[in-house]
Amino acid sequence: MSSLELINMKVKSFIVFNKIFEDKVMKSFINMIDVKESSTIEKVEKYSSFVRELFEKNESFSEYIWQLIVFDENIYIRKLSNKEDVSEMLERCVKHELETLQEISRITSREIKDEIGCDIFLPEWTTSLDYDFKIMYQNRMENLFTLGYGIYANNIMFTYNNGGIVPAKYPDSIRLSSHIGYERQQKRIIDNTYAFLKDKPAANVLLYGDAGTGKSSTIKAIVNEFADIGLRMIEVRKGDLLKLPELIEKLANNPLKFIIFIDDLSFAKNNEEIGALKAILEGSVSGKTENVVLYATSNRRHLVQESFSDRDGDDIHRNETIQEQTSLSDRFGLAICFSKPDKKEYLDIIHGLVKEYKIKDIENLDILAERHAMERGGRSGRTARQFVEYLKSIQE
Numbered sequence: 001m002s003s004l005e006l007i008n009m010k011v012k013s014f015i016v017f018n019k020i021f022e023d024k025v026m027k028s029f030i031n032m033i034d035v036k037e038s039s040t041i042e043k044v045e046k047y048s049s050f051v052r053e054l055f056e057k058n059e060s061f062s063e064y065i066w067q068l069i070v071f072d073e074n075i076y077i078r079k080l081s082n083k084e085d086v087s088e089m090l091e092r093c094v095k096h097e098l099e100t101l102q103e104i105s106r107i108t109s110r111e112i113k114d115e116i117g118c119d120i121f122l123p124e125w126t127t128s129l130d131y132d133f134k135i136m137y138q139n140r141m142e143n144l145f146t147l148g149y150g151i152y153a154n155n156i157m158f159t160y161n162n163g164g165i166v167p168a169k170y171p172d173s174i175r176l177s178s179h180i181g182y183e184r185q186q187k188r189i190i191d192n193t194y195a196f197l198k199d200k201p202a203a204n205v206l207l208y209g210d211a212g213t214g215k216s217s218t219i220k221a222i223v224n225e226f227a228d229i230g231l232r233m234i235e236v237r238k239g240d241l242l243k244l245p246e247l248i249e250k251l252a253n254n255p256l257k258f259i260i261f262i263d264d265l266s267f268a269k270n271n272e273e274i275g276a277l278k279a280i281l282e283g284s285v286s287g288k289t290e291n292v293v294l295y296a297t298s299n300r301r302h303l304v305q306e307s308f309s310d311r312d313g314d315d316i317h318r319n320e321t322i323q324e325q326t327s328l329s330d331r332f333g334l335a336i337c338f339s340k341p342d343k344k345e346y347l348d349i350i351h352g353l354v355k356e357y358k359i360k361d362i363e364n365l366d367i368l369a370e371r372h373a374m375e376r377g378g379r380s381g382r383t384a385r386q387f388v389e390y391l392k393s394i395q396e
Contacts, residue, residue: 004033010100016076017097020068028053043116051123062105062128073150081255098133145255146230156227158234160247172220179221180352185336193222196293197257203333204294208301212382213338215297216263235261241273244280252289262296281331346379353388
């Protein structure tokens, strides 16, 4: 039995990392090394097909296989995540399969070309002897509760769409160091988030106030700041609030911590989604787990819209009606106001951003900044950043 046939047989015995071989590149690899009764031209076709699939992803076969291992969700990692006992036999399976994957990752183009026996140009992939999958995987498992696994290993921000958790295509990379102004509000949110990460009591948070004051970007900056110690964010649209219990159940046994982020939250009265959100905030049977908190933003302090007819209408118990409609925001443990900056605060933000963007001295900067704010409907962190980005664009 040839070495390639032996590898093929070992792969068929996998029970932990078996899903890796459902990957298109790995399927093509197995097809390539299965050369029994294949003609030379068939071998060349299988070789080229594999290289084509691999080069779409990575020219290094060793690196590609390692990334598959990192992303793999398997019985072993789930048991560790749930803090369940792992049997000696399962440990042996993991060790054996990682050794086999290591062996596969070091197969060179030359070895396959020698098997083909055809003296024509064939593109070559690269391999590396620097990868020790057993040690590398052990290190990841020791840091499972900060590094995560599967899609959470290499992504920080996600969206929840049609019942699926999807990595954000263009995640916001803003950091706290570039988020100028609103330090007092930021500190309260940072302290709450840090407590959450340290398994201490943490509140669901409502950030409310004027548009453009940095409510959403504050949350994203905090997520980026704490991603290295196990924090992730999943954005949920208001229309998907009824599916919140389903999402939370999916996250319940994940070793990481999650902020469920709801942007621009407000409701018309008698909205059925209000009840779903209340159930989560109040910790019902289907409420949030210890690895999930809700952070929401809104331009309104009271999330349920009310009209004068609600106050003066024909409801006999109108006080109770008003209380019911305005009490949703009170169910957030922490409500933080972001109001428009005054002139000094606005200009402080401008000067901070000018320094961050390394813009040279601008004559009459404060006057120009004020004029820009008035033309854009008033002062805010957003208009400040837009103004400074404009200055950057016109500088040589």
